[in-house]
Amino acid sequence: MNPVAERPVFEGFEHTWLVPAFYVLAFIAIGVFLYGVIRRIQRYRAGRRQPWYPDWPKRLIRATAEVLTSRKIGRRDLYTGIAHGFVFWSFGFLFLGTTIIFIDNDILRLIAPKLQFWKGDFFLAFSVVMDISMVLFIIGLGMLAVRRAFFAVARLNYARVDNKPVDRSNYKKEDWWFLGQLLLIGVTGLLIEAFRLVADRPWFEAYSPVGSLVAQGFRATGMTPQTAMDWHFITWWVHAFLALGFIAYLPYAKSVHMLASWASLTVRNPKAGIALPPPPSETEPGLPLAPAAENLSWKELLHFDACTKCGRCHDVCPARNSGAPLSPRDLILDLREAISGFHGMKRPGAKVGHLVAESDLSSQEVSAALEPGELIAPDVLWSCTTCRACVETCPVGIEHVPIIVQMRRSLIDQGTMDGNLSATLMNFARKGNSFGQSERNRAKWVKEAGVPVPDARKQEVEYLWFVGDYASYDPRAQKVAQALARVLTHAGVSFGILYEAERNAGNDVRRVGEEGLFETLVEKNIKAIQSAKFKKVLTTDPHTYNTLKNEYPAYGLEVEIEHYTELLDRLARENRLPVKYPQNVKVTYHDPCYLGRYNRVFDPPRNLIAHVGATLVEMPRNRENSFCCGAGGGRIWMGDTLYPTKPAESRIKEAKQLDGVTHFIVACPKDLVMYTDAVKTAGYEGQLEVGDLVFLLEKALGLANEVVEETVT
Structure with missing residues (x-):
């Protein structure tokens, strides 16, 4: 034994x-x-206070x-x-x-x-x-x-x-x-x-x-x-x-992430970037371009310690992939070094390029040693499309987008911005839309829709349709609004719009850092919405969908919000959209950032593509891994000088490699504009047709003048 x-x-x-x-x-x-x-x-405690989580x-x-x-x-x-x-x-x-x-x-x-x-x-x-x-x-x-x-x-x-x-x-x-x-x-x-x-x-x-x-x-x-x-x-x-x-x-050292990662994931906000926080109060300053530790919240300091430099955010960033000067990884590392030196270790006399690392200096002295804009250049911040791919892929819960937006607020306060952006913000202040057009022109598209579109302020409807700027004013996107109006009428849906009372919802206004203008737009829109009689709100633009759904509740608007693809998918399942002319085409679908990655609406558009009889060939980067068109975060209002390669062109080239695909389908008016232009500049005009999903559905229902009957190859 x-x-x-x-x-x-x-x-x-x-x-x-x-x-x-x-x-x-x-x-x-x-x-x-x-x-x-x-x-x-102790360093976290020195950071700006932030409410604890219940x-x-x-x-x-x-x-x-x-x-x-x-x-x-x-x-x-x-x-x-x-x-x-x-x-x-x-x-x-x-x-x-x-x-x-x-x-x-x-x-x-x-x-x-x-x-x-x-x-x-x-x-x-x-x-x-x-x-x-x-x-x-x-x-x-x-x-x-x-x-x-x-x-x-x-x-x-x-x-x-x-x-x-x-x-x-x-x-x-x-x-x-x-x-x-x-x-x-x-x-x-x-x-x-x-x-x-x-x-x-x-x-x-x-x-x-x-x-x-x-x-x-x-x-x-x-x-x-x-x-x-x-x-x-x-x-x-x-x-x-x-x-x-x-x-x-x-x-x-780097090994601190073994402690900080779990803590960082515990305190992270699942809606980081989706619902932005208001600016800090005057007694608790926000994030300038050359911040000291007390300008950052304790949570942001914790996030910096959790960063493992893995570079996943660097890989997926559309700005970095397009040659713009932004890398989310570099942004976080620069902030971390400026605040605390190399992983918080004191290195006497150490310098990192233009950055002064902490030796015997206080965080205030480190901040004072940096010229405004030297640490994080304005071009870096304006390169961001706020697509949230960095936040989505980060394994330790770092919240890049809110940090970038807060620093953009400093740029707005200084007046440091692209000239086109400055003019667009002026349009918002004067006219309530990015095009600078009269409010009376907002509903001119209705005349060519061919169906009655009630004023929801005067007639009770089931759906209050918040159309958005691009579907209201851009000639290409207006066709989306007209087609959707015909489809909804065909399905017997009761809907109406706000006509001249609608303003831009402010999603991208807030993300460029213009918080005051955002709040003005919110106030006017809520007043207009509350003057209407309806049960649910319907949106065309995913950007509008996001801010109405996730940010307006903080200002007192509690209503049920649907994107039009969600509504149409449900109508199709209820047999209210019977297909007369199956669309025998091969298509690919682009997931809009604010519909997919932000709000997890992935299946309804795909269900509709199957409903009309089209064959879907998925993009290599799809769903939460979708690649941004480059319009978000106010980039659509800025010049292209920061982007040697346009993200939309890269996406079109990616689609063109898919075998037999003839149609590039979108579900966002901004995407329609961006990709229609990209097809031309990439040299694929006549080879790849860009169209909104509602166009495909309209043809399948027999409501359009032309029915596509191509053979799948």
Whole structure:
């Protein structure tokens, strides 16, 4: 019968003073760790105040689920997802194993020896789990090292898009140090087990399957038990120094994301960018171009610490992909360095390009050392389309869009903006629309619709249709409004509009940073909406849909909002839109940012495409991964000088590569305008037809003069 399986924690320690020496080192490491954590908490407390959240239990559960699943890390990058999963879960089990040994050896052994459990069957199961975890830990780290060294992942070179002469070689060094430190901890841990097995030859060696294989290799080289025990002693201390050093260093380096990520995900706003917060009060200043710590909220400071420099936001940004000077990653790193230096570590006299890093300077002095606009140039901020792709893809919950908008508010206050944008904002102030046209012209499109369009202020209707600027004034988008009016009338839907009382909803006005003008538009629109008699609000423009649905409630408007694709999809399912002429064409569909990524309306447009009989070929980047047309965030009102390549042209070229696709379908008036122009400038006029989804439906219902009957190729 085999004896009880167990082993001493400090096996081979001939000098008793070594054990207390280890505990002294451990307490020092923990003290340095706690000091680093306290420093960061103090810095958060110095930040601008922000209300605490009432739904902490739900937030903690949601954040824990995201951390445990790491779903965003593996999305669209399976290799990295697997590698990170190996590292994350193995590290968790190894940490749990160390905790178990601490509880058994340092607590129960002293106060309740009879309750010690690290022996027998539990010990055998523990050995198997720890052995496999250690190997998977090493494999995962090896995969990440290979990826970094040989895969030539562009985002990992930290190249800037604005060509600032900033030396970021320290980032690469830090990445390799972080990876190498963990890899050495893993390898030395495995070697300790192998050397122990060579020295002891326990009967339960098989319960350390990988360690046993390594031990057999050492035995094959002629290693004696005494030599193995000598190497065990040396390796044990190397492993201890590495592990304790990692604990001490954790709050001061890239590894801080292991603490900050979970906290960042807990406090993140699921509607970040979807519903923007109002500007901070005068007593709590907002975010200028060269901010000090107190200009940032404690949550923003926490987000900066959580950033792992992974570059996912850098990859998906339409501005960066189009050659504009914005990279969401660079923005966050610049702000972090300006506020706290390199990961909060003081480096006397350190400078990072034009940025002054924290040495013995206070955050106020750091801010004063920067000229306005030097840290974050206006062109960087005006490049943003507020598409929210950065927020969507960030695995640690950083909220880029609200930060950019808040800094744009500083630019608006200074009058630093594109001339076209300035003129457009003046149009809003004078006429309530971006075109600067008379309010009386807003409903001129009704004359050519061919159906009655009631005034919802005078006649009770089921749907109050908030048409929006482009569908009201742009000749191309007016055809969308006219076609939709005919389709709704055909389906027997009761609807009406506000005529001259409607103003732009203000979604993009707010996102360029003109908060005062936004509030003026909101006040006038709510007054007009409340003067009408209706049950629900219908929108044509996803931008309007977003702000009415997500931002107007804060100003007292509580109504049910639908995008026209949602309504038409429901009408089709109720058999109120019977198809007379199936559209036998191959189409692709572009998910508008404000309809898809912002509000998760993905299926209704696709259902309608299937309803009319068309064949849908998905774009490579679709649904929440859709690529912005470039119109959002007020970009449609600005010049193209910041964009060497137009995002809309890139999208059209992407669609043109799809086999047999002849129609590019949109569900946003701004998209119709942007992509109609892009087809021409890209040289595909006559090869790819851009059309709103309602055009396809109108033809299928037999309401249009021309019915498309092309053959699917």
